Amino acid sequence: MKKEIPKIYKPGSIEEKIYDKWEKSGYFNPDKLANDKIISENAKPYSIVLPPPNITDKLHLGHSSVLAIEDLLIRFHRMKGFRALWIPGTDHAAIATQNVVEKKLLKETGKSRHDLGKKKFLKEVWKFLRETQTVILKQARKMGASLDWSREAFTLDEPRKKAVEKMFVDMHKEGIIYRGERIVNWCPRCHSTLADDEIEYEKQKAKLYTFKYSKDFPVSISTTRPETKLGDTAVAVNPKDKRYKDIIGKKFSADFCGIGLNIRIIADNEVDMDFGTGALGVTPAHSITDWRMAEENNLEIKKVIDENGKIRKGFGKFSGKTAEEARKSVVAELKKQGLIEKEEEIENNLSVCYRCGTAVEPLPSKQWFVAVDKKLERLGNKSLKEKAIEAAQEKEIKFFPERFEKRYLDWMENLHDWCISRQIWFGHSIPAWHKKDSDEVYVGEKAPEDKENWIQDSDSLDTWFSSGMWTFSTMGWPETFTNGKKSGDLAEYHPTDVLNTGYEILTLWVSRMIMMSLFAIGEIPFRHVYLNGMVLDEYGKKMSKSKGNGIDPLDMIEKYGTDAVRLSLLIGSTPGNDVRVGEEKIGNFRNFTNKLWNISRFIISKEKEADNKEQETENLTLADKWITRKMASLIKKTSEDIGEYKFSQAGERLYDFTWHEFADWYLEISKFEENKKEKDYILNAVLKDLLKLWHPFIPFITENIWSHLDNKKFLMVESYPDEKFYRENFAAANDTDMVDFDAVIEIIKSARAIRNENKIGSGKRMDIFIDAEKTIGISTDDIKGFILSQEKIIKNLRTGIGKIKFLSRGERIEGVVSKTTSNGITVYARLKELVDTEKERASAENEINNLEKYISGLEKKLSDKNFVKKAPKEVVEQEKEKLKKAQIKSEEIKKYLEQL
């Protein structure tokens, strides 16, 4: 005996219980699936690595979205018989984590990291890490994520540490990791370099000074930072600028506020002739473009500002002053000498540190870099950059939506060497040692033997260096890769099938993963990149903690259930576009889960009475054929959509079928149509397959209902429905019949409208009839012979539909619609009596006119030899098809006109 099933679906604690059962079954691990013969031995692999969330994060809707999408893909492929693997893990997020701990420390003890010292501070970080690390992954379980926990990884655990060190040493051996002096973004307060994306811009008003270095200097320059001009070694002008043509290449010396300068005039295309005087003072040490010019022109590099943001020694009275103080005194000095020609207010962008808001100083500094342009033998004499661009151009890696390929390529083409060292304490240590009192550097996985004389590099690695290796470092690299051969997980599951992430880290992460995988194992890390949009609040704002507008997915799960949350993230969004999610939306999908629950409840209770599971397909009504036919196409289209990452479309179609076709119509009809055996059989089959189709979207409720259906196996490991079942067993269901039932629906709806308009109460019997003259009408005890004039029905009707009767949900169809003739009839060929003949004639004539022009156009096109030769074959075929269709249609309309 089955227990009574409650009327309202309450997810509550059931979800956790179901998840526990799944996890204990071990089926999240594909090896176990193979061992238990749930999938075949030679099943194809399907793998995804979870983008590792930061350990500082709590689960937010952005994560939920990625989890929902990837879980959908994994569950779908698992049911399709793939060896589906989904690897979980977390990211140590070097800078972000250090900041969080720093802030926490300051708040709780008032101490900075410098007060504690590196050792003690790191101890604090690890303490924090242990508390938070598992939290977010536990929350992933709440989302129902079928991750293989036996393979869990962390970007800073031992295996990953070894992998990172090996990678660094290998790249160094190949000469693409090098140490060099470059202009970096330096935060004088944090004492660290900042990556380009760690800089924020503030609009501000600044004074633009136009002046000469000294009285006898031939050109004036403009700048907002006169103090840096102490380090100028050149003046750059545009080569096209006629004003300065004659002095290009000449050298001048100047006495700039008491400091001697040797200035060469150089030409550079990047100089804007219209800005200021059109001449730019080149300060190689404190500007990135100037540094480039200096390299190209072999200019001397004079550092002016030190790492504390102060003027260095050797600049007379200015030395020791902060940049700001120095600016004031330089300006004062210039004024005194009467050299300032202009002083104007302009608006510009000030770069500031994203953490503390301090103005960033561009400084030359010794850092570790990855060379992206260096050609390598192991890459077929191509550079990392070239290979990574190639992968996208040759469609080895495909982007969804496609437009992101362009963004990726644009970014890659402008890529400069990647600075991978960060002056922070938390993160991967750099496997490099500096010899005391010497410039000698040793790079290796182990420290040099003579430990006393060597000090390990104090910097840490950029967090993207380790997460860039994520697809293969989680699969046992480097152990699983020897002599160019993959083994173990790496052989089985790499490259992964898809990387799914927000488009905002396309450049930061995706491009680095591609380069690192190409370098380490010579193959791409993933075949597809699916970029999902950002999750916004219901007003279209980014969710953020500070604004307090974020919806906590855990609250929503508590309130509406995981399935409703998943649906609200999967439906109503298109790839690469942002999704707005508010509580209301989640509530709506909760209503749907309840609907599904009640549909199942109805069928399960019916089945109890009938208890007939034999295949019964002898007496099929029009409705039976209709629903099975629709089911077949539903299965096909759902699979196709998921394969193309169109989750929203797939979900919407399922939603519509479940609610508005299966529940609203078929279930109602099943209550009174008399072929009980067939009805029970079909209801049961459709319900089971619907649950399977829905499972990747809403795993909990479907698994739950499944357990009420007397099934021993988990729904999770059932195989995906097959459309053939419906096509083969209900072969009578062809297109024509389906259209007919759709027409019946339209008739019934219109009849109901008339009933409503005429206030015919419920409970009264109402007949709908279509008589021999093809008039449609309804009659009740009160009213007789209303004629339906809705063109809607008329156009959908076919000839010869018999008599149907119904009462509404309450109503019933008593008779069944009889067979119709079908021959690709046009929509005009009906119910002449109700149609305005003149209007019809005019519109048909117009259509024929249009069609004839169209046809002649097509014929012309097809007789054009150039077109037939040059256009792809499919296109020509398509055009021919179009022509045929148009010709048939035109014939039909002509016939119709004759009838009129």
Place this chain on the structure above:
RNA sequence: GGACGAUUAGCUCAGCUGGUUAGAGCACUUCUCUUACAAAGAAGGGGUCACUGGUUCGAAUCCAGUAUCGUCCACCA
């Protein structure tokens, strides 16, 4: 400054390679406690598809331009 995207019903959005009368959910109006479901059922109202041109037999869909909004990148010395 460059690139990309968006503009469709009161709101949030679908509409795939041009083709019947442009769709959904919510909201709104009217009716119905009916034994799967009131978190429901039935019916209905509401749209010059941002604007202007062009291509086409035919444009929400393709092309060009304009306007507004958004995102990313670059950065002004």
